[in-house]
Amino acid sequence: MIADDLKDFKKFTPKTLxxxxxxxxxxxxxxxxxxxxxLRQVAKAIGTPMIAVSATGCMEIISSPFPQTAWAVPWxxxxxxxxxxxxxxxxxxxxxxxxKGRIPKKEIKVVAFAGDGGTADIGLQALSGAMERGHNFVxxxxxxxxxxxxxxxxxxxxxxxxxxxxxxxxxxxxxQTTWKKNLPAIMAAHNIPYVATASPAxxxxxxxxxxxxxxxxxxxxxxxxxxxxxxxxxxxxxxITVSRLVVEANIFPLYEIEEGRYTVRKNNQPKPVEEYFKxxxxxxxxxxxxxxxxxxxxxxxxxxxxxMEGMTNPAVAQKEKPxxxxxx
Amino acid sequence: MAKRVGMEVSIAISEAVKLxxxxxxSAYPITPQTHIVEHLSEFVSDGELHSAFVPVESEHSAxxxxxxxxxxxxxxxxxxxSQGLALMHEIMYLAASMRLPVVMSVVNxxxxxxxxxxxxLSDIMAERDSGWVQVFAINGQExxxxxxxxxxxxxxPRVLLPVAVNLDGFILSHVIEPIELFEQQEVDPFLPPYKPxxxxxxxxxxxxxxxxxxxxxxxxxxxxxxxxIGSQKVVAEVWKDFGQRFGRIYKPVESYQTKGADTILIxxxxxxxxxxxAIDSLREKGRKVGLVHIRLWRPFPFKEFLQAIKGAKTxxxxxxxxxxxxxxxPVGLEVKAALFGKDERPYVAxxxxxxxxxxxxxxxFIEVLDKAEKYSQKQxxxxxxxxxxxxx
Numbered sequence: 164m165i166a167d168d169l170k171d172f173k174k175f176t177p178k179t180l181x182x183x184x185x186x187x188x189x190x191x192x193x194x195x196x197x198x199x200x201x202l203r204q205v206a207k208a209i210g211t212p213m214i215a216v217s218a219t220g221c222m223e224i225i226s227s228p229f230p231q232t233a234w235a236v237p238w239x240x241x242x243x244x245x246x247x248x249x250x251x252x253x254x255x256x257x258x259x260x261x262x263k264g265r266i267p268k269k270e271i272k273v274v275a276f277a278g279d280g281g282t283a284d285i286g287l288q289a290l291s292g293a294m295e296r297g298h299n300f301v302x303x304x305x306x307x308x309x310x311x312x313x314x315x316x317x318x319x320x321x322x323x324x325x326x327x328x329x330x331x332x333x334x335x336x337x338x339q340t341t342w343k344k345n346l347p348a349i350m351a352a353h354n355i356p357y358v359a360t361a362s363p364a365x366x367x368x369x370x371x372x373x374x375x376x377x378x379x380x381x382x383x384x385x386x387x388x389x390x391x392x393x394x395x396x397x398x399x400x401x402x403i404t405v406s407r408l409v410v411e412a413n414i415f416p417l418y419e420i421e422e423g424r425y426t427v428r429k430n431n432q433p434k435p436v437e438e439y440f441k442x443x444x445x446x447x448x449x450x451x452x453x454x455x456x457x458x459x460x461x462x463x464x465x466x467x468x469x470x471m472e473g474m475t476n477p478a479v480a481q482k483e484k485p486x487x488x489x490x491x
Numbered sequence: 492m493a494k495r496v497g498m499e500v501s502i503a504i505s506e507a508v509k510l511x512x513x514x515x516x517s518a519y520p521i522t523p524q525t526h527i528v529e530h531l532s533e534f535v536s537d538g539e540l541h542s543a544f545v546p547v548e549s550e551h552s553a554x555x556x557x558x559x560x561x562x563x564x565x566x567x568x569x570x571x572x573s574q575g576l577a578l579m580h581e582i583m584y585l586a587a588s589m590r591l592p593v594v595m596s597v598v599n600x601x602x603x604x605x606x607x608x609x610x611x612l613s614d615i616m617a618e619r620d621s622g623w624v625q626v627f628a629i630n631g632q633e634x635x636x637x638x639x640x641x642x643x644x645x646x647x648p649r650v651l652l653p654v655a656v657n658l659d660g661f662i663l664s665h666v667i668e669p670i671e672l673f674e675q676q677e678v679d680p681f682l683p684p685y686k687p688x689x690x691x692x693x694x695x696x697x698x699x700x701x702x703x704x705x706x707x708x709x710x711x712x713x714x715x716x717x718x719x720i721g722s723q724k725v726v727a728e729v730w731k732d733f734g735q736r737f738g739r740i741y742k743p744v745e746s747y748q749t750k751g752a753d754t755i756l757i758x759x760x761x762x763x764x765x766x767x768x769a770i771d772s773l774r775e776k777g778r779k780v781g782l783v784h785i786r787l788w789r790p791f792p793f794k795e796f797l798q799a800i801k802g803a804k805t806x807x808x809x810x811x812x813x814x815x816x817x818x819x820x821p822v823g824l825e826v827k828a829a830l831f832g833k834d835e836r837p838y839v840a841x842x843x844x845x846x847x848x849x850x851x852x853x854x855x856f857i858e859v860l861d862k863a864e865k866y867s868q869k870q871x872x873x874x875x876x877x878x879x880x881x882x883x
Contacts, residue, residue: 212693216559229707232698237691239562240700241555241585248552252517252559252567253691255543259514260565263541265684271693289555292548 165356165422168379174371175208183210190233191225195399197390197406198222198305201363202276205303205385208370209272209377211236214253218246218277218286221312222305244285247293247302250275254298272377273300278389279320280310283344294353294382301376301383304346307391315394319344322414323460324453325445327394332448342460350384351420357383358420363390364406368417368428375419388415396444408439413465424476427468436461493737495671500631500663503670504570504596504656505530507638509540510678511594514565514685517545517556521575525598525664528570550575554582554593561591562699564690566642569593572660573600576614580621586653587622588715589700592645592685593653596638599760600660601847609848610660612760616812616821622715624654624722625789629763631668633786634658636739639673639682643729646685650722652715657788659761661848673737681736723790743787744795748774752781754864755803755837757826759785762809762851769856780860785822793829803837807863809856810875811845819843819875838867844878855879 173179185206192199202222206215217223217240226233227240241249254273260266277286282304290302309327310316317330321339326332330339350358357379361369369387376383388409390402397405409415410428414436417428436458440446473480498506504527508516516535518528534540543560547553553569561567571579576597586593597615601607615625624644628634634656641654658664689697703711723743730741748770749755758766763784773780783799785792800806810820818824823841830836840863845851855878862876 214563214691214693224702227698227701229701229703232701234698235696237693237696238698239559239691240702241558241589242581245552245555245582248547248555249559249562251545251547251552252515252556252561253563254559255517255545255556256515256560256563256565256567259541259543260563263514265514266564266692269693288548289552292552295548296546 165379169375172375172378175367175374177367180370181207181210183207185211185213185215185234185236186226187233187235189231191228192221193393193399195392195402197363197402198307199225200402201305201361201369201387201389204363204366204369205274205373205387206236208373209274209301212269213272213274214239214257216240216246216250216253216273216275218275218281219243220278220281221307222276222278224312243281245289246275246277246281246286247290250300250302251293251296251298254300274377275300275302277302277304278312279304279306279308280318283320283346284318291353294350294355294384297381299380299382301373301385303385303387305387305389307389307394308343309394311391311394320346323457324449326448327445337448337450337453338445347384347386347420351423353382354423355382355384356380356422358386360386360388360415360417362388362406362410362415362417364403365410365417372419394445397442401442405439405442408434408442412436412439413461414439416465416468418468425468425472426476426479427472433465493671493673493677495669497667498631498670499526499665499667500634500658500670501526501598501665502530503631503635503672504638504658505534506672507635508568509534510673510675511566511568511639511642511682512684513540513542513568515543515545515557515560515567517547517553517560517567517569519547519550519553519575521550521571521578525570525572527596527598550578551582554579554586557593558582558586558589558591561593562589562691564685564687566646566685567593568595570596570598572598573602573608573614577602577617580618583618583621583623585700588711590651590715590718591653592651594638594641594645595653595655597655597657598660598664599657607847608660610662611811611846611848613812613846615655615657618655619789619821622652622719623789624650624652624719624726625657626654626787627657627759627785628663629761629784631663631666631670632739634663635670636733636737636741639678640729640733640741642685643682644722644726647725648688650718650725651688652718652722657760662761677736681732720790723787723792726787741786742795743785743792744799745784745786746799747782747784749781749783749799749803751779752803753779754781754805754807754860754867755800756780756782756856756860757785757806757808757822758782759788759822760811762811762845765851765853766809766856769853769860772853773857773860791825791829796829797833800837805863805867806837806839807859808839808841809859810841810843813843813846823875838870840866841875842878843875849879
């Protein structure tokens with residue numbers, strides 16, 4: 164039961180943020196990268212002792228150009244689609260070596276990081292397998308909504324309407340024609356103990372979720388919105404702005420699913436989706452009709468999320484009064 | 492003392508893996524999987540083997556999880572075949588380049604299509620250049636012995652490379668053979684627990700699997716290449732140690748009836764024992780024929796091979812994999828390459844046979860030797876011949 168796992172869990176406050184940086188500066192991320200910010204927040208929240216596993220992708224490339232490394236903790240990267248399988252091997256290996264007395268008995272957190280392509284597309288099978296088998300590790304999807312490392316190609320996590328190099332807005336098709344795959348719901352369907360969404364603009368919320376995820380025994384999944392100035396065509400100073408707007412517009416609601424119980428961070432006075440869409444040139448071609456279609460979908464999805472909360476966690480759903488999301 | 496029992500070879504291999512006291516086993520049942528991992532999971536389930544058994548969702552993940560486990564310092568084993576090995580292909584190269592000493596039984600079977608679960612060597616030959624140490628067993632006892640030896644070779648700090656122990660699908664994997672099984676106390680001094688040089692350890696953090704720019708890539712590849720070539724020395728040491736402890740001598744290339752042989756047949760794997768019978772019957776008729784079989788395929792033992800075929804006028808190479816559009820099969824290619832540039836070199840007749848489980852009988856080897864001698868007399872200019880094809 165996760166209540167036991169979390170009995171010593173204390174929320175971070177601005178004053179109790181750890182000073183430790185498992186992921187250090189000097190890496191080669193683009194200026195204004197929201198993804199590396201999210202990665203650093205997760206690593207900081209979980210802390211040492213930790214073994215990090217990366218899928219191939221932006222975060223792997225920018226952190227490990229031999230002979231340099233931005234990882235102050237043990238780190239392994241094998242390939243694109245297998246971060247969850249490698250993490251499963253790491254976790255199984257550690258466990259048996261402790262059992263056999265070959266390494267000191269100390270709990271080492273295993274954390275896998277992958278992008279949306281490595282999670283929702285090519286890595287989905289390995290992720291599903293690892294979650295189903297119940298390995299004790301945290302899987303973090305840093306979702307920048309396309310294959311940024313390979314040149315901004317669409318993924319199944321690319322939002323409707325976005326222009327990418329393989330879903331270009333042209334004369335006939337208006338960018339991405341499909342809706343973002345709902346990875347947190349797929350993970351929740353695996354009946355794992357903990358699933359949460361987070362955005363680096365809400366850094367305390369993000370770090371508390373990461374900490375919780377690491378304390379819970381068994382698989383935990385974090386889906387983190389990760390803005391990409393290069394791929395989304397927005398200013399390098401806008402990472403936090405877009406990471407906040409996406410939540411304020413209910414496009415990327417923040418919620419947790421603990422042992423199947425949903426807890427949604429309420430935002431019943433959302434900003435219009437247009438405010439978010441106008442910040443990024445990947446949406447520059449969008450027509451009022453398209454924006455309305457998206458608005459309808461966002462409203463519907465948010466209501467559905469509240470219904471899930473009502474069904475699975477009625478006490479919270481009734482107790483909490485609607486309030487706007489704040490950047491606590 | 493070692494005891495000799497009739498046992499399915501797959502099960503014998505799992506007994507060897509158990510004696511190796513392996514820490515992590517990851518496996519997936521593609522193709523289908525053999526009894527090797529089924530039996531291992533029974534050992535774990537019954538508490539006879541203290542290991543983590545990770546029943547992954549694909550062969551790709553089997554190899555990926557094996558790498559993760561090996562990286563934390565666990566002795567790691569997996570087994571596969573055919574399509575499963577093909578699915579692992581991407582991660583095979585990483586295992587070698589990341590210097591993670593995983594041991595794998597490869598039960599050699601054909602690659603689709605047509606889908607076919609029977610024996611040939613096309614699966615492993617697609618992994619020829621992956622950087623793994625690759626050995627081939629000719630019988631069940633060898634499969635058992637080579638499996639035990641593989642851990643010692645792979646984990647040697649001078650090697651730190653994965654090892655694939657190849658055995659023929661069905662012809663070896665599913666037959667019952669007399670196997671001499673060792674006792675745990677005999678094996679322990681030969682194979683102590685794995686002591687990794689580097690591992691993922693929070694006390695001494697390392698980054699594994701870093702991004703290698705053009706400035707460093709070749710240097711990494713050269714190190715892997717040197718380790719692989721250098722592994723032959725370690726293989727020889729391990730085989731010597733094994734021979735002294737257990738009484739069976741292993742060599743990278745073995746010769747049979749090659750003394751005074753004008754024509755030498757070259758084989759790999761379980762067909763070797765059938766080929767020996769063919770050699771015996773031809774020798775009885777006064778034919779000067781012999782046999783050389785290659786046990787260590789990677790690194791290729793050039794010196795030992797050239798020594799073994801010395802004096803032969805004709806080589807008949809029998810490949811069980813095809814390199815389409817090329818010169819026949821991988822063994823023939825290797826043999827021809829080994830001879831190229833030598834002043835005195837035998838005529839090489841290359842044959843491909845036994846694909847997809849087609850039976851290779853004593854008569855097949857006699858046919859191959861007859862043809863090789865005939866072609867050699869005429870100095871026939873040809874790339875290779877496919878044996879046993881029904882044209883109608």
